[in-house]
Amino acid sequence: MTNVVVIGAGPAGVLAAIRAADLGARTTLVSSGEFGGMAANDGPVPVRTLAYAARLMHEARYLPRYGISAREPELQYDKLLERVREVTRDVRARSAIRERIDALGVQVYEQAGLARFTDPHSIETEHGLRLTADRFIICTGGVSRRLALPGIELTNSHGDALSLAAVPQSMLVVGAGSSGVQVASMFHAFGARVQIFEAGPHILAAEDEAVAAAVAGELRSSGVGVHERFGRITGFERTPVGVRMNYRNDGHDASAEAAVVVVAAGWVADTAHLNLAAAGVTVDLRGTIGVDEFLSTSAPHIFAAGDVTGRLMLVPGAVEDGFVAATNAVHGPTLPLWHRVSPSGSFSHPEYAQVGLTEAKARESHDVVTTVMPFDSAVRAILEGRTFGFCKLVVDRATCRILGCHVVGERAVEIVQLAAFAMTAEMSVDEVARVAISFPTYAEVLVYAAVRAAAELGLPLSGQAERARG
Ligand SMILES: Cc1cc2nc3c(=O)[nH]c(=O)nc-3n(C[C@H](O)[C@H](O)[C@H](O)COP(=O)(O)OP(=O)(O)OC[C@H]3O[C@@H](n4cnc5c(N)ncnc54)[C@H](O)[C@@H]3O)c2cc1C
Numbered sequence: 001m002t003n004v005v006v007i008g009a010g011p012a013g014v015l016a017a018i019r020a021a022d023l024g025a026r027t028t029l030v031s032s033g034e035f036g037g038m039a040a041n042d043g044p045v046p047v048r049t050l051a052y053a054a055r056l057m058h059e060a061r062y063l064p065r066y067g068i069s070a071r072e073p074e075l076q077y078d079k080l081l082e083r084v085r086e087v088t089r090d091v092r093a094r095s096a097i098r099e100r101i102d103a104l105g106v107q108v109y110e111q112a113g114l115a116r117f118t119d120p121h122s123i124e125t126e127h128g129l130r131l132t133a134d135r136f137i138i139c140t141g142g143v144s145r146r147l148a149l150p151g152i153e154l155t156n157s158h159g160d161a162l163s164l165a166a167v168p169q170s171m172l173v174v175g176a177g178s179s180g181v182q183v184a185s186m187f188h189a190f191g192a193r194v195q196i197f198e199a200g201p202h203i204l205a206a207e208d209e210a211v212a213a214a215v216a217g218e219l220r221s222s223g224v225g226v227h228e229r230f231g232r233i234t235g236f237e238r239t240p241v242g243v244r245m246n247y248r249n250d251g252h253d254a255s256a257e258a259a260v261v262v263v264a265a266g267w268v269a270d271t272a273h274l275n276l277a278a279a280g281v282t283v284d285l286r287g288t289i290g291v292d293e294f295l296s297t298s299a300p301h302i303f304a305a306g307d308v309t310g311r312l313m314l315v316p317g318a319v320e321d322g323f324v325a326a327t328n329a330v331h332g333p334t335l336p337l338w339h340r341v342s343p344s345g346s347f348s349h350p351e352y353a354q355v356g357l358t359e360a361k362a363r364e365s366h367d368v369v370t371t372v373m374p375f376d377s378a379v380r381a382i383l384e385g386r387t388f389g390f391c392k393l394v395v396d397r398a399t400c401r402i403l404g405c406h407v408v409g410e411r412a413v414e415i416v417q418l419a420a421f422a423m424t425a426e427m428s429v430d431e432v433a434r435v436a437i438s439f440p441t442y443a444e445v446l447v448y449a450a451v452r453a454a455a456e457l458g459l460p461l462s463g464q465a466e467r468a469r470g
Pocket residue numbers: 007008009010011012013030031032033034036037038039042043044047048113114115116139140141142179270273274305306307308312313314315316318
């Protein structure tokens with residue numbers, strides 16, 4: 001019987017352990033943290049709970065427009081943090097996964113201390129646990145990238161920001177990827193004066209430019225200071241207010257100050273403690289483990305899955321990786337990763353989401369048609385007063401299939417999920433345009449964007465075409 005040790009109990013590790021045990025391997029799961037990893041304990045679940053509270057604060061402001069009198073909402077942050085802990089406990093308690101893993105006979109060691117390889121087939125943890133195995137699957141996830149700058153110890157990572165005891169009066173957020181924008185948007189809703197700094201030409205570099213511009217515009221008009229191409233940080237220093245960030249912009253010295261500075265400058269593989277050299281596993285300069293299509297590392301008996309491979313950095317990708325890595329660890333390299341449609345999005349204010357290629361990326365290799373359907377053309381958005389936003393479709397002129405869908409506005413994440421179904425089913429854009437759509441729904445913007453694209457491509461339309469003309 002093959003003996004498999006999985007290191008790290010996040011979504012990748014848990015799935016890998018289940019799959020390996022299901023395939024008959026004697027399986028051990030060892031983790032420095034709690035079962036569930038970041039996804040359950042300090043990633044999406046707590047963040048989405050905070051983001052939901054921020055949303056409720058926004059929604060409360062709509063009440064007077066509907067004749068409902070209410071006082072300005074007042075946040076009791078300690079109670080919100082209690083709710084976050086309650087939700088996290090609840091999600092964990094309702095998960096059937098722990099039962100499944102126990103039923104399969106997986107030996108689980110939680111909070112065992114950081115594991116490190118002592119030779120290619122052995123690990124030991126900080127707490128003295130020693131394990132040997134025929135195969136290993138490394139699922140140790142990632143950590144916030146720490147910038148090497150003077151005074152960096154005065155700053156917080158976005159993870160620290162989420163465990164602040166109180167809402168600070170002011171906050172600087174450095175790095176405007178999805179984590180930075182999420183933190184900025186939430187703490188702005190909670191009442192902090194927030195400024196966000198992005199060294200690149202625009203915030204949300206991974207999003208379609210139209211979405212990034214719309215989010216930046218909305219953040220600015222709601223009162224968040226958005227600084228793009230802000231320059232280069234020279235250091236941080238303590239001040240009576242909190243922390244000052246010094247930077248150079250266009251040859252000039254500049255600074256900004258706030259009670260709290262959050263640095264969200266990226267996410268890197270958590271491999272520093274693993275002593276991978278002892279196992280013959282190679283990593284790149286950022287510590288990311290290189291893998292092939294079977295998730296094999298440079299050591300043929302060691303596999304890697306999830307954020308530690310530096311690829312998708314999302315829960316669904318980690319889960320899929322865990323399944324593939326465990327299958328190959330037990331059966332040998334037989335199951336390659338397959339290309340999956342991977343939607344992603346953020347519950348910031350405004351909400352945004354994407355699936356597939358951005359327009360710029362699609363134009364590098366395809367002849368495309370793009371259509372944009374504004375939210376203010378959908379009755380549901382008008383009746384709920386959420387007319388900000390749009391749905392943009394990028395369609396391949398040759399195949400008439402959707403290459404990308406980018407949405408900013410209310411329910412963006414759900415709308416993009418519908419586009420992901422259509423893309424996975426390889427529907428042509430006119431087939432999407434003919435899907436009967438409940439009235440009134442936010443999903444109309446997707447179908448009407450598809451109607452517009454189908455019309456532009458000269459494809460057959462249905463009665464819905466008239467409603468999409470808008
Ligand atoms: C704030 C935040 C919000 C996010 N929101 C979303 C979202 O909404 N949707 C989404 O899909 N994704 C989201 N993500 C990303 C998602 O959480 C990760 O992609 C996912 O958790 C990766 O799973 P993983 O199993 O690779 O690693 P992790 O979940 O990070 O688990 C790694 C595990 O390895 C353990 N470990 C680390 N080093 C060692 C060692 N040396 N020895 C033993 N154990 C070790 C850790 O304790 C941990 O338990 C978010 C991430 C963050 C930070």
